[in-house]
Amino acid sequence: MSIEGLGPHGELATPADQLVITPAQAATASAARYRVAIVLHTTTSDWSRQQTAGIVATLGAHSAVVTEVVDCGFDKDAQIASLARLAGQKLDAIISIPIGNAAVADAHRQVSRAGTKLLLMDNAPTGLLPGGDYVSVVSADNFGLGRTCAELLSPHLAEGGAAGILSFGIDFFATNEREIAFRQWMETERPDLTVRRTRFEDIARAGDTVIDFLDTHPDIKGLFGLWDEPAIAAMDALKVAGRELPMTAVDLGNEVAIELARGGMIKGIGAQQPYAQGEAVARACLLSLVGEQVASWVVLPGLRVGPGNVVESYQVVWHSVVPQELMLDR
């Protein structure tokens, strides 16, 4: 898939595979034995575990040590406190996925002001600038993923009616881009549909939220989940309520992959490549530390996943053997 989205400051994407560490750069990095911390919104999701694995493996291969992985529990205040603490430590770099936008901007800025390299994943808080405030944002093509999910959902939506978006109530560049792209595709290609959305801030409430949403708007014929965790919560709630709808989501997590393979509610997935993204942000980190200029917006294309290619896509994304539940037709 090509890369469709522009960066947080309108940048053209640099494909992640263009970040290459030469043998000389690798030798420099290995000799330096850099110290890097990771700050994540959560460590419990499949996405986060894959990201962390990609980062740790790549840094480890160049003798850099990951000193700490912080789980902020989707809490902006926890992230602000963690970054303030880490900015005071002797670290060479911090890799962070900002939670929210303006609220955490200054906390991230303080990391750079402390002389620590800052690499961002998915999101650059509004107001932070590449070069001075951070090295690079390494991201999936979230705009492209939103469009993919719209394309994959459309065949399952009859003429007229509505498509629903299970949206995130926290201002987050990555999910904003997915939603904007989904809406644009629908507006252009399916002007017969109305697009509605509901928002949640607490994933634990996503299931109740979607039930209320459908009660209020019975014309909704399909749903788009901005990532797999709330999509799973919604799917489970709908199954309990006996109301099945076609759904698409971003992220090829285990549960949505199995649901897709067995022909269930999930009809298609726009998959990120979190392990590869972890590798890419680690390479960007190392290149920056050895003194190379790194592109400010580095992107991995998404994967378009349907029932016909879920097995091989799972292997690409997870770097592992697929669960037996996915091997239904193979």
Add this chain to the structure above:
Amino acid sequence: MSESRKARAKVPRKPRQSAVRETEAHVDRQDLAAVVALLREGVALTRLELEAETGLGRAAVSDRLAALVDLGLVQEGEAGKSSGGRAPRLIGFRRNAGAVLVAVVGQSTLGMGVADLAGTLVFEHHEATAADLAPDAVVARLVTLFDWALEQLSFTSEHAWSIALSLPGPMEGPVDAASWLGVPVAMQLMTRYRCSVHLRSRIQMMTLGEMRQSPAAHSNLLVIDVGKEINAGVISAGHLHLGAQHSAGLLGHTPVAGAVDLCWCGNNGCLETQVGSAALAADGRAAAIDGRSDALAAVLASKGALTAIDVLQCAQGGDGVAAELLANAGRLIGSAAATLVNVLNPSAIVLTGRIAQTGDMLLAAFRETLYRTCHPLVTRDLITLRSVLGSSGSLVGAAIVATDALFEADTLAGWVGTGTPLQHPALLARIDEAERQRPELSVQPPSTFADSELAS
């Protein structure tokens, strides 16, 4: 002269009472605007600081603050630092009392955002657009994005107090009635959002944005944007130069000696026909085809087309031909800029645009040309650097345009009495006139406009 006339000439004339009232009203307006500006920019945080900065007495400052508190623009908060005696109360500008909508439409991209009343972006989004997208479609897309962003930020449309916008092509004249290819964009947005709309060119917005990035150092600033077009923005003594037709900055139409290529402006040999991004791509393609550059040939074979970014990336990869193309671009742009530098004596030059912002070759050649051709006096302390704002710079500049327009002295005086700029009598009159003339101007929200509910 008769004696009586001589006698009358010695007695100073008393000004007309109406003139006195006009002067007092003018001073009052200026004072109020000055207080707002100081609070908005964070220059003054207490009553004492306001008195010191404005030269107004305590009663006058209190009077202005009372008006601003009534408007909901200002609030007094916690105590500040004491310098001996009682600690002063801090006065805060309520930057979220309203918002401004900003957008910059380019040849192939669209950027939009929402900013607070201090002009700080709180949301921005950029996307690629089709090159042949019709103006009506662009306006509809902007409305969709504006509405979505307002909803995402939990704002209503009444939060939008002003819009600042840039459209492709040179701007002509002051604009609340400007048309873009026959579509009255400004009036459409004005009737849709019932707020003022302000247009500037992209380079003008970008220049203001770069000035904000470092205002102390760059009160005399030259910004050069290198893309398909090459444009320059000028800040002189802290003020943006607009020109007689508000079209200042067409650096790309500087003639290049010996060049003959036809430019879209109708002249031959303009700078951007030689080193604009389209010209760079064409030169790169020529080098690929005639065998001078293996790297460019490989890209052309792989992708079927070449862009200026491909030339840049090949240069960064060590291709000598691509590097020379960029260096030549730097030299020609530097030559054109040298005249501006000699005449305007800026303290800093900022290069922006994807080609200029990435890599050092163009910048190095640009610098070398300036230092070689300009008077030493104007280059002695000159700083030349790449923009770090990128496309955000033009949105930041648009936010400055939109918020400055709201709090300009005469405009502010017009809506102080109504409580909101959306009820400014002149604005309401323009909206009424626009709707009377062409009721179909109002842009209908697209069918995919969504309801939303926020689940707590």
